[in-house]
Amino acid sequence: MLLAAISSNEIAEKYQLLIHTEAELFSDDENSPDDIAEIQAAHHDYKIGDRTIFDRCVAKRETEKAPTL
Incomplete structure:
Protein backbone atom coordinates (compact mmCIF):
# COMPACT_ATOMS: atom_id res chain seq x y z
CA MET A 1 0.00 0.00 0.00
CA LEU A 2 2.74 2.47 0.94
CA LEU A 3 4.87 1.43 -2.03
CA ALA A 4 1.93 1.93 -4.38
CA ALA A 5 1.35 5.41 -2.96
CA ILE A 6 5.02 6.33 -3.36
CA SER A 7 5.17 4.89 -6.86
CA SER A 8 2.24 7.04 -7.96
CA ASN A 9 4.07 10.27 -6.99
CA GLU A 10 5.97 12.49 -9.40
CA ILE A 11 9.77 12.46 -9.21
CA ALA A 12 9.91 15.80 -7.36
CA GLU A 13 7.56 14.46 -4.67
CA LYS A 14 9.62 11.28 -4.39
CA TYR A 15 12.76 13.37 -3.97
CA GLN A 16 11.18 15.44 -1.19
CA LEU A 17 10.08 12.25 0.53
CA LEU A 18 13.62 10.89 0.27
CA ILE A 19 15.10 14.04 1.79
CA HIS A 20 12.61 13.98 4.65
CA THR A 21 13.11 10.26 5.29
CA GLU A 22 16.91 10.58 5.32
CA ALA A 23 16.68 13.52 7.71
CA GLU A 24 14.54 11.46 10.07
CA LEU A 25 16.71 8.34 9.85
CA PHE A 26 20.14 9.95 9.82
CA SER A 27 19.94 13.08 11.92
CA ASP A 28 22.98 15.35 11.83
CA ASP A 29 23.18 15.55 15.61
CA GLU A 30 24.58 12.01 15.65
Whole structure:
Protein backbone atom coordinates (compact mmCIF):
# COMPACT_ATOMS: atom_id res chain seq x y z
CA MET A 1 0.00 0.00 0.00
CA LEU A 2 2.74 2.47 0.94
CA LEU A 3 4.87 1.43 -2.03
CA ALA A 4 1.93 1.93 -4.38
CA ALA A 5 1.35 5.41 -2.96
CA ILE A 6 5.02 6.33 -3.36
CA SER A 7 5.17 4.89 -6.86
CA SER A 8 2.24 7.04 -7.96
CA ASN A 9 4.07 10.27 -6.99
CA GLU A 10 5.97 12.49 -9.40
CA ILE A 11 9.77 12.46 -9.21
CA ALA A 12 9.91 15.80 -7.36
CA GLU A 13 7.56 14.46 -4.67
CA LYS A 14 9.62 11.28 -4.39
CA TYR A 15 12.76 13.37 -3.97
CA GLN A 16 11.18 15.44 -1.19
CA LEU A 17 10.08 12.25 0.53
CA LEU A 18 13.62 10.89 0.27
CA ILE A 19 15.10 14.04 1.79
CA HIS A 20 12.61 13.98 4.65
CA THR A 21 13.11 10.26 5.29
CA GLU A 22 16.91 10.58 5.32
CA ALA A 23 16.68 13.52 7.71
CA GLU A 24 14.54 11.46 10.07
CA LEU A 25 16.71 8.34 9.85
CA PHE A 26 20.14 9.95 9.82
CA SER A 27 19.94 13.08 11.92
CA ASP A 28 22.98 15.35 11.83
CA ASP A 29 23.18 15.55 15.61
CA GLU A 30 24.58 12.01 15.65
CA ASN A 31 27.70 13.20 13.83
CA SER A 32 29.66 16.39 14.30
CA PRO A 33 30.45 18.54 11.27
CA ASP A 34 34.01 17.19 11.44
CA ASP A 35 32.71 13.61 11.40
CA ILE A 36 30.51 14.34 8.41
CA ALA A 37 33.39 16.00 6.53
CA GLU A 38 35.65 13.04 7.32
CA ILE A 39 33.06 10.57 6.05
CA GLN A 40 32.51 12.57 2.87
CA ALA A 41 36.27 12.76 2.28
CA ALA A 42 36.59 8.99 2.76
CA HIS A 43 33.75 8.39 0.28
CA HIS A 44 35.47 10.69 -2.22
CA ASP A 45 38.81 8.92 -1.80
CA TYR A 46 37.15 5.54 -2.27
CA LYS A 47 35.39 6.69 -5.44
CA ILE A 48 38.65 7.83 -7.01
CA GLY A 49 40.37 4.55 -6.16
CA ASP A 50 42.19 5.40 -2.94
CA ARG A 51 41.23 2.49 -0.71
CA THR A 52 43.48 3.00 2.29
CA ILE A 53 42.29 1.79 5.65
CA PHE A 54 40.25 4.27 7.59
CA ASP A 55 42.91 4.79 10.29
CA ARG A 56 45.49 5.66 7.66
CA CYS A 57 43.00 8.02 6.02
CA VAL A 58 42.37 9.80 9.32
CA ALA A 59 46.09 10.04 10.05
CA LYS A 60 46.73 11.39 6.56
CA ARG A 61 44.03 14.03 6.94
CA GLU A 62 45.29 15.06 10.38
CA THR A 63 48.78 15.46 8.94
CA GLU A 64 47.40 17.56 6.09
CA LYS A 65 45.48 19.76 8.57
CA ALA A 66 48.49 20.25 10.87
CA PRO A 67 50.12 23.66 10.55
CA THR A 68 53.56 23.66 9.05
CA LEU A 69 56.35 25.00 11.25
